[in-house]
Amino acid sequence: MSVSGTAVGAPRTESGRTERRRPPRATARDTVRVLTRVLAPGVARGVVAPRPWVGRLGLDRFADAEINRLRDRYGLGPLRLTLPGRSVALILDDGHARRALSGEFPQAARERLSALAHYAFPGGPSAGSEPAGDVERVMREEIRPLAADGTVGWDEVRPALRRAVRRIVLGDAARDDDLLTGLLDRLRDDANWGYLRRRRDPVRWRFHARVRAHLRRAGHPALAERAPELLAELEDAGAAAYRTLGLLATHPGALATARADTAYLQGCVREARRLWPDEPAALRQTRTLTRWDGAELPAGTTLVVPTIWSHRPARFTPEPSARPPGPALRTASAMIQSLIDGYDLRLTGSDRLHPLPRTLYPHELRFSFRRSQV
Numbered sequence: 001m002s003v004s005g006t007a008v009g010a011p012r013t014e015s016g017r018t019e020r021r022r023p024p025r026a027t028a029r030d031t032v033r034v035l036t037r038v039l040a041p042g043v044a045r046g047v048v049a050p051r052p053w054v055g056r057l058g059l060d061r062f063a064d065a066e067i068n069r070l071r072d073r074y075g076l077g078p079l080r081l082t083l084p085g086r087s088v089a090l091i092l093d094d095g096h097a098r099r100a101l102s103g104e105f106p107q108a109a110r111e112r113l114s115a116l117a118h119y120a121f122p123g124g125p126s127a128g129s130e131p132a133g134d135v136e137r138v139m140r141e142e143i144r145p146l147a148a149d150g151t152v153g154w155d156e157v158r159p160a161l162r163r164a165v166r167r168i169v170l171g172d173a174a175r176d177d178d179l180l181t182g183l184l185d186r187l188r189d190d191a192n193w194g195y196l197r198r199r200r201d202p203v204r205w206r207f208h209a210r211v212r213a214h215l216r217r218a219g220h221p222a223l224a225e226r227a228p229e230l231l232a233e234l235e236d237a238g239a240a241a242y243r244t245l246g247l248l249a250t251h252p253g254a255l256a257t258a259r260a261d262t263a264y265l266q267g268c269v270r271e272a273r274r275l276w277p278d279e280p281a282a283l284r285q286t287r288t289l290t291r292w293d294g295a296e297l298p299a300g301t302t303l304v305v306p307t308i309w310s311h312r313p314a315r316f317t318p319e320p321s322a323r324p325p326g327p328a329l330r331t332a333s334a335m336i337q338s339l340i341d342g343y344d345l346r347l348t349g350s351d352r353l354h355p356l357p358r359t360l361y362p363h364e365l366r367f368s369f370r371r372s373q374v
C-alpha cells in the first residue's frame with residue numbers, strides 16, 4: 001500500500017489522524033543472532049548452487065527456533081535489523097510473507113546482481129531471450145532412456161540433465177562439453193557468497209568464451225548474454241522436476257492427472273518449488289516509503305522472507321497453472337513427461353515423503369520404472 005493510503009488496523013490519534021510509527025528494531029545482539037542463526041545457515045547451504053552436505057546437518061531447526069523467539073519478543077514485525085548503511089527488515093509472519101511475495105515488491109537488486117556478477121556477462125542478462133533448443137525433443141532423447149534402466153537415482157539423472165540443458169541453451173554441439181559446466185559450477189559456488197567473495201575473472205572469461213563459441217556454431221550469438229543464467233536456471237528446474245517426481249510417485253491420483261494435463265503438471269512443479277524453494281530466503285525491496293500495519297518502512301528496504309513461510313502448509317496441494325510457462329517450467333515439465341509417459345513410477349523408500357520433509361535434496365530420492373500395462 002502506498003504511503004497515502006491508510007493501513008487496516010493502523011492506530012489513530014484522538015483527532016482521528018493515522019498515527020505513524022516505526023516497525024520494531026532488533027537490538028544489535030539480536031541482529032547478530034539473526035545473521036548467524038537464520039541467514040548464515042542458508043548461505044552455507046547455498047543460495048545459488050546448493051551444497052547438500054550442509055543441508056544434512058539440519059541447521060534449519062535453529063532458524064525456526066530463532067524466528068519463534070523473535071516473534072515472542074518483538075511481535076509479528078516486520079522486524080528491522082540493526083545494520084550500518086542498510087535498511088533491512090525480517091518477515092516474521094506468514095501473512096506478511098504473502099504480501100512481500102505477492103508481486104508488490106521487486107527482487108532485491110543488489111544481492112541478485114552481486115551473485116550474477118560471478119558468472120554472467122557484463123551488463124547482466126538480456127531480458128526476453130529464450131533458448132533456441134527444442135525442449136521436448138531434447139528431453140525425450142536425453143532423459144527418457146533412463147527409465148528403461150528400471151531403477152534410477154540422481155547420480156544417473158544429473159549428467160543426462162546437464163547434457164540436455166547444454167543442448168537446449170547452446171545447441172546440440174555443446175552436448176558433451178562437461179568442461180563448460182565444470183567452469184560454471186566453480187563460478188556458481190563463488191556466487192553463493194555474492195559480494196563477499198572476490199570474482200575469479202580468468203575462470204569467468206574461459207566460461208564466456210566457450211558459451212560464445214557454441215552459440216556462434218548454433219547460429220544464435222544474440223543469446224550469449226542470457227545463456228549463463230539460463231544454464232543455471234534450467235539445471236535448477238531439473239532438480240525441481242526430480243523432486244516433483246517424488247511427489248507424483250507418492251500421490252497416484254495426481255500422477256494420473258499430470259499425465260493427461262500439462263497445466264496440472266506445471267502446477268505440480270510450482271507446488272514442489274513452494275515446498276522446497278531453491279533459495280533459503282526470498283529477498284524483496286520496497287520502492288517507496290511503505291505502510292505496513294500502521295508502521296513505515298523506508299524506500300529501499302530489503303525484505304528478508306525466510307523459507308519457513310514458503311513451506312507452510314507442508315501439504316502437496318497442486319493446482320493447474322494458468323500462467324504461461326517460462327523456460328524453466330517448460331524444461332521441468334518436459335523432463336517429467338519424458339519419464340512418466342508410458343511408465344509406472346515408484347519411489348523406493350516411499351516413507352521418505354511421509355510426512356513431507358522440511359528439506360529435500362535430489363540425491364535422497366531413487367525411483368523404479370516399469371512399462372505401463374495399459
